[in-house]
Amino acid sequence: MTSQPLGTDLAAMRRLNDHAVLTTLWEADGPLTATQLATVTGLSRTTVEAVLPGMLESGLALAEQLRPNRAGRPARGYSFAAEHGVSVGIDIGPHGIAGIAGDLRGTVIAPHRRIEQDLSDGEDAVAAVIDLVNTLLDAAPATRELAALTVGIPGIVDASGHPVKTTVVPDWLAADIDAHLRRAFPEAKIAFDNDTKLAAIAEIESGAVGPDETAVLLRIGNRISAASIVDGRVARGAHGAAGEIGALGRVAWPQAQQRLTTRAAGQIERLFLGGDDLSDQADAAVSEFAADIADGLGALVLAIDPHAVVISSSIPAASIRLAEALSRELSGRALFLPEVRASVLGAAAPCLGALAVSTTAVHERLFDREY
Numbered sequence: 001m002t003s004q005p006l007g008t009d010l011a012a013m014r015r016l017n018d019h020a021v022l023t024t025l026w027e028a029d030g031p032l033t034a035t036q037l038a039t040v041t042g043l044s045r046t047t048v049e050a051v052l053p054g055m056l057e058s059g060l061a062l063a064e065q066l067r068p069n070r071a072g073r074p075a076r077g078y079s080f081a082a083e084h085g086v087s088v089g090i091d092i093g094p095h096g097i098a099g100i101a102g103d104l105r106g107t108v109i110a111p112h113r114r115i116e117q118d119l120s121d122g123e124d125a126v127a128a129v130i131d132l133v134n135t136l137l138d139a140a141p142a143t144r145e146l147a148a149l150t151v152g153i154p155g156i157v158d159a160s161g162h163p164v165k166t167t168v169v170p171d172w173l174a175a176d177i178d179a180h181l182r183r184a185f186p187e188a189k190i191a192f193d194n195d196t197k198l199a200a201i202a203e204i205e206s207g208a209v210g211p212d213e214t215a216v217l218l219r220i221g222n223r224i225s226a227a228s229i230v231d232g233r234v235a236r237g238a239h240g241a242a243g244e245i246g247a248l249g250r251v252a253w254p255q256a257q258q259r260l261t262t263r264a265a266g267q268i269e270r271l272f273l274g275g276d277d278l279s280d281q282a283d284a285a286v287s288e289f290a291a292d293i294a295d296g297l298g299a300l301v302l303a304i305d306p307h308a309v310v311i312s313s314s315i316p317a318a319s320i321r322l323a324e325a326l327s328r329e330l331s332g333r334a335l336f337l338p339e340v341r342a343s344v345l346g347a348a349a350p351c352l353g354a355l356a357v358s359t360t361a362v363h364e365r366l367f368d369r370e371y
Contacts, residue, residue: 014051017043019367021051022060022080026105026363031064031077052078059084060366082107085147086140087362088133089354091195093154094120094169095222097128100351101136104147104366106359110139112348122175129177130184146188147365148358149181152195152350154223156240161191164240167247168223189361196243198353199312199345200227200234205356207349208310208341215308216243216300216338220322221347224253224293228304235304245296256292260285272318282321290325297326298333305336312343319343 020041024032034052038045055061059081066077082103091098096117101110115132119125129151137144155166155173162178181190200217203209209217212232219225228235228243235242246253261268263285272282301309311326313319319342327340345352 017041017047017051018054021048021055022366025055025061025078025080026366028079031062031066031079033066033075033077035075037078080105083109083140083142085143085145085362086137087147087355087358088136088149089152089198089351089356089358090129090132090149091152091198091350091354092119092125092129093195093222094118097125097132098347098351099132099136100348100355101140102355102359103140104359104362106355108355109141110136112351114347120169120171122169122171122173122177125169125172126175126177126180129181133185146185148189148361149185149191150198150354150357150361151177151181151190151192152198152354153192154195154225156244157192157194157197158240159236161193163192189358189365191357191361193354193357194227194240195350196225196227197234197236198351198357199349200229201353201356202345202349203310203312203343204229204232204234206352207345208343209308213308214304214306215310216297216304216306217310217312217343218293218297218326219312219349220257220318221314224257226297226300228300229306230304243300245300248296251296251299253293253296256289259292260289263288269315269318272315272321286321286325290322290329294326294329294333298330301330301334301338306338308339308341310341310343312345312349314347316342316344316346319346 020043021037024037024040034045034048037048056063062079062081064077065074067074082105085104087102087104087106089100096115097119098112098114100108100112102108119128133149137146153163154168156164158164163173166172196219199219203217209215209229214231215229217227225246226243245251311319311323323340323342331337
């Protein structure tokens with residue numbers, strides 16, 4: 001039996017100790033003393049005190065004097081420096097861009113904002129992302145250092161986080177947005193994902209999908225799109241295209257959306273909000289739209305047998321009314337009728353999902369380092 005060199009064993013032990021202390025600081029709600037860190041991690045106080053200087057020097061830990069509970073010398077407390085960097089989530093499409101920024105833990109420090117503009121051109125899209133990221137960094141209270149950026153797009157993204165196919169904005173692939181952003185933010189971890197899959201992540205993290213549930217997310221905005229969630233995880237498939245049933249022509253979701261736009265005569269939001277003068281017209285339009293899109297949704301329901309179908313729209317009233325109408329339509333299309341829920345996250349969902357992905361990337365990068 002061959003034994004590991006002593007130096008290798010010691011390096012591995014130091015790495016484990018670093019991770020134990022960093023994990024505890026990351027998860028703590030407030031500052032901890034060296035004694036408390038030793039208790040939580042199971043390490044000796046001497047070991048904890050050997051680890052902390054590297055954390056302080058790297059800027060990932062902060063030290064402060066704690067107010068003593070009784071007479072005596074105040075203890076020194078340590079906390080994770082969450083504001084040491086910024087995580088950003090972006091949602092971009094041909095009609096506009098939105099973004100949100102958080103600290104290294106993902107706590108929001110620059111709230112969701114959206115800008116409506118024509119971004120079908122690849123160079124315009126690149127410029128819009130860079131401008132919005134810089135605006136969000138300017139709003140960060142402590143630092144402009146971008147740690148991670150995740151961008152949601154209306155297209156297929158492979159397992160490595162690179163866009164590979166989009167019929168909505170084909171010029172973006174030719175413009176190579178990925179390469180432009182990596183040059184603009186060379187120190188940041190940058191990834192892309194499908195916008196609806198990011199919205200599904202947000203629903204899992206803080207929305208309408210419970211732990212370990214199987215669900216279908218149906219998003220209705222400038223286009224209709226769907227994502228599948230299986231046992232609490234977003235289904236991606238071999239090429240990142242799982243759930244893209246809208247690509248099947250006979251589903252005819254674009255045509256259904258066009259018919260709704262025609263019925264609404266350019267007043268979709270007013271139609272869904274209803275009112276006495278539009279009550280009958282609104283009920284008929286919502287019912288017809290639900291019937292138009294129910295076959296595609298029903299196919300997804302039959303494919304994964306979900307606990308729930310989540311309806312998401314930038315118009316909250318639309319999500320609620322459509323959930324009711326689609327529940328009626330699915331009753332004749334599903335072997336087991338799932339609960340149809342209205343999302344409460346609205347238009348911010350893709351950005352929230354992107355921020356969650358960026359925060360995960362930050363966590364992974366931090367735990368790959370030695371201190």
